[in-house]
């Protein structure tokens with residue numbers, strides 16, 4: 001593994017029928033790094049996420065994580081290796097309480113790592129702590145349908161963080177939120193990053209992207225058109241023409 005690199009994707013390609021959704025995408029993420037991933041709707045951001053997390057199989061290229069190639073490794077096993085994700089459309093277990101929603105990843109992801117032996121009681125304690133950290137402590141016994149939109153976003157992030165990832169891919173965790181709610185989610189993500197979690201931050205709200213990102217990657221129509229310092233990337237005329245200026 002190259003020093004300090006947690007994830008390295010090389011020439012990742014994905015086609016849906018004859019449509020090229022990702023065209024030879026290279027992406028490198030360093031340990032603890034905050035990388036913004038932007039691009040118009042349909043540019044391939046979620047498809048790339050799915051290829052990194054193992055939800056779909058790329059048609060070409062390779063992904064390595066923490067020094068090992070993970071091509072052909074299942075999504076569940078990738079979660080165990082330390083890749084966490086939150087979905088653009090939250091995917092809680094609708095029939096389970098919030099506490100149980102967090103217990104599931106603790107039990108089936110964290111506790112199945114070598115050396116992890118939490119008891120049922122430990123798992124419940126840890127789940128309650130996590131809900132508290134995400135401001136959902138008062139709703140531990142409630143069902144996902146009882147949540148507001150911002151609370152649902154927090155639950156989705158808490159579920160991802162319950163897997164104790166070293167890399168979190170946050171796919172549009174702020175869509176539809178008010179300015180103050182956006183700031184709340186930003187604060188949560190920054191706090192997770194301060195604990196050492198690398199974060200790929202997919203977002204359309206440019207204010208949030210510019211505050212959060214140490215590096216900015218731009219996808220347009222399945223191509224990576226820029227990758228660099230945020231201020232330089234948003235001043236790049238190709239980016240302005242293809243995305244920001246649209």
Ligand SMILES: Nc1ncnc2c1ncn2[C@@H]1O[C@H](COP(=O)(O)OP(=O)(O)O)[C@@H](O)[C@H]1O
Nearest residue numbers: 016017021039040041042043044045046047048
């Ligand atoms: N399962 C699928 N089958 C067919 N086309 C898909 C599928 N998933 C995504 N696409 C297409 O791939 C392109 C990229 O989609 P997506 O990755 O969701 O974009 P983004 O997240 O950047 O909005 C879009 O044109 C979308 O319609």
Ligand SMILES: [Mg+2]
Nearest residue numbers: 045046047088
């Ligand atoms: Mg998407």
